[in-house]
Amino acid sequence: MYALVDCNNFYASCERVFNPSLRNVPICILSNNDGCVISRSDEAKKLGIPMGVPAFQVDKLFKNHQVKIFSANFILYGDLSHRVMNIVKRYSSQVEIYSIDEAFLNLKGLKNINLEEHCLSMRNYIFKGVGIPVSIGIAPTQTLAKAANLIAKKYSVQTKSVYLMDTPEKIEKALKWLNIEDIWGIGRRLNKRFSTMGIRKAWDLVNMPDTFIRKEMGIIGIRMINELKGIPQLELSPPSKKKTIATTRTFDIMTEDLAPLKERVTTFAVKCSERLRKQQSCCNYITVFLHTNFFRGDHTQYHPSYTITLPNPHNSAIELSKYAQKALDVIYKKGYLYKKAGVIVSGLIPEQTRQISLFDEDNYMKHAPLMETIDKINKKLHCDKIKLASQDIKRTWKMKQNLLSQHYSTNINQIIRVKI
């Protein structure tokens, strides 16, 4: 049996831990630079605030319903996620942390244990000890655990947020209830296609002939159907390394000039290089893109991108920023107001298996010790003390985070104040 532990409205719940007066109040969390809504409490969902909507478009709703809005406080969310996951790991020796707020548990080893009771006590300890409400679905496969989790969440009063789906009758009932789009792994495109064919529930899909499934979804589809029938096809996998890494930002003021863009793109390339080194990868390609402001119909729009193939796979900040600037030079045009820029590195390979070009100079070995030292210093000082000269030294482009809550659980100067 597998269990899926999922934190309810995770970011909003994190804000509530240290500010309990936010209970039962609509909350929205905004993305980097306070651009879009990235998390909503149930109360905010009920007001009809969609996921991902640009904040200014729902300004009126925010005001009319006194929605509490926050800038994303990833330091706080990261710490609380870590605490939750560490508790989850006490309840099974096989845990796959799937995202910041989700984890799969393999419960195979727990024989002669009441799994429902086991998961209820996990839920209660997490809620009591960290203050984060979670829902837990338990089922014979991961895909069904995902469905059981939806049931636990939707019917939280009846299930106490823990739902065990352990009999063929329960599975059948769940599949007849589960909408196609809520099956784990069904994308928007497939959902659209299936609903035009009248396939609306998971039960409909499970009863389609294998040939149909194979034709529409390939071998992945066959696996999905087996998972829905309760035959495990997936194994918990260790977290895989990222295949691409991107650093992109929306600016709070639009810019026309090359100089500030150059600085931004350099900084993004440096950030990408840091993340490459952290997972011990090198990249083969670097892409730079620019966006003008989509929401300004009165402006001429331009959103170019350019990809450069590196002569040698790399993760040095110096090297990546050099090519990022080259790519920027290719796409930059005067006369546009730029609102967003980004750097994406792809074609990632492990550091150890770099294949070096015979004809180009490779300075990887030269840069590697320097990068290691910079990483160490920056990590120790908890800030980017060491930068390239082409980066912003004065930090004029600080992220817009006007509504940031405190780092209650990680910074001794920002811990909660208790009146006595």
Added chain:
Amino acid sequence: MKSGSIHKNKTLEIFSFEITHKKQISFVDDGVKAGFPSPASDFPMQKIDLNEELVRDPETTFLARVNGDSMKDLRIFDGDLIIVDKALEPQNGNIAVCFIDGDFTLKRLKIVKEKGLIREIILLPENKEYKPIYVTPENDFIIWGILTYNIIKFI
């Protein structure tokens, strides 16, 4: 090696194992000498880990700073750093961080029970100049965590 309970009910408790650090064999740097050996070499070095001593469960432990003097008879003073465990079940007589009507406050809990049901919660100060707070259903109230240690700064 650290052991943690992964499942507990009335009759059974199951533990999981996690190897947190390598077992090290202490090396006694005495050399091989003739003569009297160091008497200290029989006592392998141990260090005190304050985390281990003060923190029951690191995942449920939080720090807070107190302001005010309502707990001074308990030697909890303005500006002290307190260690709070959120997971502990509140018991009558515990010192607890409570959230009441928009503020966190630290008080001694008096939980009055009748036939196993909570009839009344009173927050007691430890300073005669303050009055007890009687929690009513009208209050927005939760017991947020239990005080486990207080750290007073002397210098």
